[in-house]
Amino acid sequence: MTDSYQDRASCSLPVPGALEDGLLMVNGDRRVLWCNPALARILALRPEEIPGMDVLSLLDGHLLPAIEDTASARLIRQALEDGADLPELRCRIRSPDGTRRWFSVSGAPVLAGQRLIRVRDATGDLDAHHFRAALGQSPVVVFAQDADLRYTWSYNQQLGSTDESIIGMRDEEAFPANGAHLTAHKRRTLEMGETVRAAVTLNIGGDLRVRDLTLKPLRDAEGRITGVTGTAFDVTERDRAETALRERMNELRCLYTITRLVEVPGITLDGLLQAVADTLPSGWQYPDDAAVRIRVDDREYRRGGPGETPWRQESPIVVCGARLGEVEVRYLSKKPEAAEGPFLSEERMLLDAVAERLGRIIERFQAEAALRESEAKFRGIAQRSFDLIATSYLDGGLNYISPAMERILGYPPEMMKGTDWEDY
Known part of the structure; x- marks a missing residue:
């Protein structure tokens, strides 16, 4: 058999309304004994037209031409010609509106000399299978x-x-x-x-x-x-990622705030350390339940409830190689376990960074205080000295002249500031 079923007929299967299985009973002469209404709808025929028809002629005219796979169409026709069993065969069929649907065709003996042919729209089964396979992953x-x-x-x-x-x-x-x-x-x-x-x-x-x-x-x-x-x-992983991102932003904001505190004009070391204690909880997971204690020498700066709790972490404040104090963060109530008790590993890194930065800030404050003290001592010595003492910048001229200048040369120190030695 060499002809193509797609070439033999121009009909297409009207399948949109085919929601039931189509059943067809044939005798030994391949004549249709009975069909159900669903089969008539599938083939677009009236139920009374089908009984008595040759099953090959019926399917050649109304089913097989709509099957896109000619090999499947040949298998179905060969099984009907030979009277052989037809295991369920799925094939794709085109409908009049151009859409494609999957049908299964099967046949088996039921009584002596009679066979039941079943035509079923399997599109929903395949859609459900694909849906479940995709959803399951x-x-x-x-x-x-x-x-x-x-x-x-x-x-x-x-x-x-x-x-x-x-x-x-x-x-x-x-x-x-x-x-x-x-x-x-x-x-x-x-x-x-x-x-x-x-x-x-x-x-x-x-x-x-x-x-x-x-x-x-x-x-x-x-x-x-x-x-x-x-x-x-x-969305658990997405939620965890968003939470982690918010926490990193809080940590960066905390560090940024501490950095900006150093730039506040006229801020004292005591004022800065208290401001750091007030700022620090914002970098932790549970800021409303966090307490902070910063100790430097014999001074303490606190934020939050007093007292000790077992949920704490601290980091040393080191100045010029010596431990001068520590920064401590603690929770007032129990929290879920994390990397370090209730604390995240990132919170440990933040605490260490803050303590290290405070050490540098204190060192700078101490150096500035020592410089001011040194300048005050120098000024006191120069003011009391009978010798003429003056300092100058390379480009800015004289910037300090001791009172002895007026006694020795007769020039008031205020008048000489900003001038050069060559002017005298």
């Missing part, structure tokens, strides 16, 4: 609940209950720690008919998972709300 959960908010269908459950075990359960049973919160969102959808979107945190065996939840009302044919359908997308 994703972090998306889909579900439906009735008016009592009991689960009636679920797919791709990944936390706690399985898709089968969750059926019939309410959220309070499936997610005991978070059921009331979930139910409140779903009641709003049931009662108000609103689409609700919310981020919910589920505690499953101590593991906190964050899901982006979308809820829509489930309606019957008359538009009445009969339940809730929804999707839940696992």
